[in-house]
Amino acid sequence: xxxxxxxxxxxxxxxxxxxxxxxxxxxxxxxxxxxxxxxxxxxxxxxxxxxxxxxxxxxxxxxxxxxxxxxxxxxxxxxxxxxxxxxxxxxxxxxxxxxxxxxxxxxxxxxxxxxxxxxxxxxxxxxxxxxxxxxxxxxxxxxxxxxxxxxxxxxxxxxxxxxxxxxxxxxxxxxxxxxxxxxxxxxxxxxxxxxxxxxxxxxxxxxxxxxxxxxxxxxxxxxxxxxxxxxxxxxxxxxxxxxxxxxxxxxxxxxxxxxxxxxxxxxxxxxxxxxxxxxxxxxxxxxxxxxxxxxxxxxxxxxxxxxxxxxxxxxxxxxxxxxxxxxxxxxxx
Amino acid sequence: xxxxxxxxxxxxxxxxxxxxxxxxxxxxxxxxxxxxxxxxxxxxxxxxxxxxxxxxxxxxxxxxxxxxxxxxxxxxxxxxxxxxxxxxxxxxxxxxxxxxxxxxxxxxxxxxxxxxxxxxxxxxxxxxxxxxxxxxxxxxxxxxxxxxxxxxxxxxxxxxxxxxxxxxxxxxxxxxxxxxxxxxxxxxxxxxxxxxxxxxxxxxxxxxxxxxxxxxxxxxxxxxxxxxxxxxxxxxxxxxxxxxxxxxxxxxxxxxxxxxxxxxxxxxxxxxxxxxxxx
Numbered sequence: 049x050x051x052x053x054x055x056x057x058x059x060x061x062x063x064x065x066x067x068x069x070x071x072x073x074x075x076x077x078x079x080x081x082x083x084x085x086x087x088x089x090x091x092x093x094x095x096x097x098x099x100x101x102x103x104x105x106x107x108x109x110x111x112x113x114x115x116x117x118x119x120x121x122x123x124x125x126x127x128x129x130x131x132x133x134x135x136x137x138x139x140x141x142x143x144x145x146x147x148x149x150x151x152x153x154x155x156x157x158x159x160x161x162x163x164x165x166x167x168x169x170x171x172x173x174x175x176x177x178x179x180x181x182x183x184x185x186x187x188x189x190x191x192x193x194x195x196x197x198x199x200x201x202x203x204x205x206x207x208x209x210x211x212x213x214x215x216x217x218x219x220x221x222x223x224x225x226x227x228x229x230x231x232x233x234x235x236x237x238x239x240x241x242x243x244x245x246x247x248x249x250x251x252x253x254x255x256x257x258x259x260x261x262x263x264x265x266x267x268x269x270x271x272x273x274x275x276x277x278x279x280x281x282x283x284x285x286x287x288x289x290x291x292x293x294x295x296x297x298x299x300x301x302x303x304x305x306x307x308x309x310x311x312x313x314x315x316x317x318x319x320x321x322x323x324x325x326x327x328x329x330x331x332x333x334x335x336x337x338x339x340x341x342x343x344x345x346x347x348x349x350x351x352x353x354x355x356x357x358x359x360x361x362x363x364x365x366x367x368x369x370x371x372x373x374x375x376x377x378x379x380x381x
Numbered sequence: 382x383x384x385x386x387x388x389x390x391x392x393x394x395x396x397x398x399x400x401x402x403x404x405x406x407x408x409x410x411x412x413x414x415x416x417x418x419x420x421x422x423x424x425x426x427x428x429x430x431x432x433x434x435x436x437x438x439x440x441x442x443x444x445x446x447x448x449x450x451x452x453x454x455x456x457x458x459x460x461x462x463x464x465x466x467x468x469x470x471x472x473x474x475x476x477x478x479x480x481x482x483x484x485x486x487x488x489x490x491x492x493x494x495x496x497x498x499x500x501x502x503x504x505x506x507x508x509x510x511x512x513x514x515x516x517x518x519x520x521x522x523x524x525x526x527x528x529x530x531x532x533x534x535x536x537x538x539x540x541x542x543x544x545x546x547x548x549x550x551x552x553x554x555x556x557x558x559x560x561x562x563x564x565x566x567x568x569x570x571x572x573x574x575x576x577x578x579x580x581x582x583x584x585x586x587x588x589x590x591x592x593x594x595x596x597x598x599x600x601x602x603x604x605x606x607x608x609x610x611x612x613x614x615x616x617x618x619x620x621x622x623x624x625x626x627x628x629x630x631x632x633x634x635x636x637x638x639x640x641x642x643x644x645x646x647x648x649x650x651x652x653x654x655x656x657x658x659x660x
Binding site: 095098099100119120121122125126129130133135136137146150194198206 | 550552553555556557558559560561562570571574575
């Protein structure tokens, strides 16, 4: 229970096409993350799955049931919103129980399910409070609790961590990962933060201007990006993308090399360059070089290193980790 | 407001202006109430003086309560005002919700059409309204007044409320949809409580002109059974003789119901339950 199939989903607002034919298969129990830059259509796609937006054409199947004409409440989904979207006039308990109450569940069952969900999220002390009396992190936990109580086939998350501060974001991220393990439920999660995508997902769907660029596990996307967009989007700091001509590669158009796959030496190496800027992050040191061969180059060194601005250094890429892309942006393999 | 930016001189100017405005606004009201407690001679000789032991008189109130069915007039005014406000708020909020929430063909045009009513005074249509009421057999009923006042109040209500409804978070409404609330439940249980301050504003704006109106009661419902307070007071104003004691007393009495309604609504204006709904 909890699979999802999308077939050639299209969505247009007026003449502007936001989704240009999306096909996707999500298996039961998978944690799938839609990631992409702002305006790529990832939130719209989630809303189409939820039934909050009608697709212009295409089919949405949940558990092999066509749901394109089913209202959101009957699709067996639950959604967690970026802005929490708690009902301001209801207590935490009533917020969590409203969905079941609308379905006509008996009171004892609602109480039992709310009790179980609040225990999972350690929300018991707050059950009688209203959303206004909770902190941001607690509100988002209530919103997640409200989703759990419904025992949906599909959990939908719409950038749930974007309104939280950095420390809370990491904490809640762990909590969501733990929930996924214990509930074994199918989850679909939208974010623009690739760290969230890499850490949580079984499967990442990279979207760009309404089309899927690549679908794969986090490590597949990292190690074998299908095109220059995915190569540039996944990984932080960004992959260095160098014009192949400058390196004398006639076949490829672009050569990509991740900052962590370049070594640096003061004596000798492939690419001679000058240090422009150095960032010390403790565990890593990021060195920005201007080289004659490649232009601007980012190098990520592990541990602490001392380099001075304007110093001359030599960079050497790890040959096995080079990515080559053709004229159409696709990877050459 | 930071203290550093508000010099004492500036603050005192602001307070002076506000105090001046308060005096100007309250002066006629105060004068009406003061003079309603005086005998006729003192009203004309010393209109600005408060009632003394010698000039104190309740003759005005006695006249008002004896002559005509004043309790009945009050009842009529209250019924017309409260029912009209109710319908203006109900239909206004529903129309505003539709305009703010749903994308449909002609949405903008419909909004404009409804807003035009703010600019065109309803009194221009008096003759047609009277003909309509006669044809419908509604002359000399409170229903006629309620219908006209509801129509009169709707444009402004829709205009103000639709702006406010656009500010209600989409996520909240969507959460309701996923939890299985119907569109009506979303409207009544989620959106209306959040726009309560705006509803109170609209209620106050709607209430005052209805309570004070003389025009439509005079034309549509001049019968004894349907007279409103403003119309009822007119019997004391003659072409040659005006019973000022009675007029002032009637006006003083007429202030209180509307004052009470105002206090009820203005409490809503201040109370905000929206905090914490969404970030």
